[in-house]
Amino acid sequence: MRTPEAPQRLRAQQSALTRHLRDPRHQPAPDGIEERRLSVYRDLLFNNVESLLAGNFPVIRQLLDGEPWQALVREFFRDHRCQTPLFPEIGREFLRFLEAREPNDPPFLSELAHYEWVELALQISDAELPAHDAQGDLLDGMPVLSPLAWPLAYAWPVHRIGPDHRPDSPPAEPTLLLVRRGPDGEVRFSQLSPLAFRLLQRLDAAPTLSGRAQLEALAAEAGHADVDAFVEQGAALLKQMHGAGVVLGARCAS
Numbered sequence: 001m002r003t004p005e006a007p008q009r010l011r012a013q014q015s016a017l018t019r020h021l022r023d024p025r026h027q028p029a030p031d032g033i034e035e036r037r038l039s040v041y042r043d044l045l046f047n048n049v050e051s052l053l054a055g056n057f058p059v060i061r062q063l064l065d066g067e068p069w070q071a072l073v074r075e076f077f078r079d080h081r082c083q084t085p086l087f088p089e090i091g092r093e094f095l096r097f098l099e100a101r102e103p104n105d106p107p108f109l110s111e112l113a114h115y116e117w118v119e120l121a122l123q124i125s126d127a128e129l130p131a132h133d134a135q136g137d138l139l140d141g142m143p144v145l146s147p148l149a150w151p152l153a154y155a156w157p158v159h160r161i162g163p164d165h166r167p168d169s170p171p172a173e174p175t176l177l178l179v180r181r182g183p184d185g186e187v188r189f190s191q192l193s194p195l196a197f198r199l200l201q202r203l204d205a206a207p208t209l210s211g212r213a214q215l216e217a218l219a220a221e222a223g224h225a226d227v228d229a230f231v232e233q234g235a236a237l238l239k240q241m242h243g244a245g246v247v248l249g250a251r252c253a254s
Contacts, residue, residue: 050070091116136251143214143247152179219231
């Protein structure tokens with residue numbers, strides 16, 4: 001028969017073991033566990049986390065090759081308290097960890113981590129395509145964006161950063177990218193013009209406006225004098241986005 005103190009002792013032992021596995025240099029191991037077994041647990045848990053992060057963030061892994069990378073993963077493993085136990089979400093947890101750190105990392109590291117994380121996030125997204133008319137009028141109808149196409153804006157040129165390119169300061173213009181998942185499941189990145197990026201922003205923010213109304217408003221934002229010519233160019237852009245699967249079609253009539 002268990003004594004009332006047994007569950008409490010078990011919890012205390014589990015907590016001590018967890019603290020030790022997270023930070024074996026500073027947290028003593030609980031009594032009664034063979035060092036050989038502890039070593040197996042320590043290596044197994046840390047190496048699993050390191051392997052997952054290296055797969056999610058290969059460019060950062062290359063940039064911080066060796067001890068700096070190991071130290072960063074060790075700090076994440078030791079200090080960060082994850083909000084989910086799901087392995088596919090560890091990349092998002094690493095982002096939260098980097099965003100909360102003191103600014104001693106390369107200044108572009110947080111944005112680079114987001115850029116690397118986005119690919120997996122889109123691969124595993126379970127977003128469903130909304131109802132739409134694939135052949136609908138994109139100009140006089142209401143264009144429907146794909147939830148599997150994400151416009152992204154970064155201060156740093158994250159798509160060019162690597163071991164041979166480590167910028168010290170961000171360029172004057174932001175880096176505007178589109179990441180989308182195609183019908184074949186492949187995730188692809190492409191650069192966006194400021195006009196295309198702003199149009200996608202507007203379509204997302206005001207989905208009940210017609211394509212024509214969106215373009216007219218965008219022409220006013222840009223101070224474009226020839227609104228008709230602007231709308232004509234914008235209609236061609238909408239058609240191009242439709243062909244790429246970024247715009248699915250027009251909203252179905254109710």
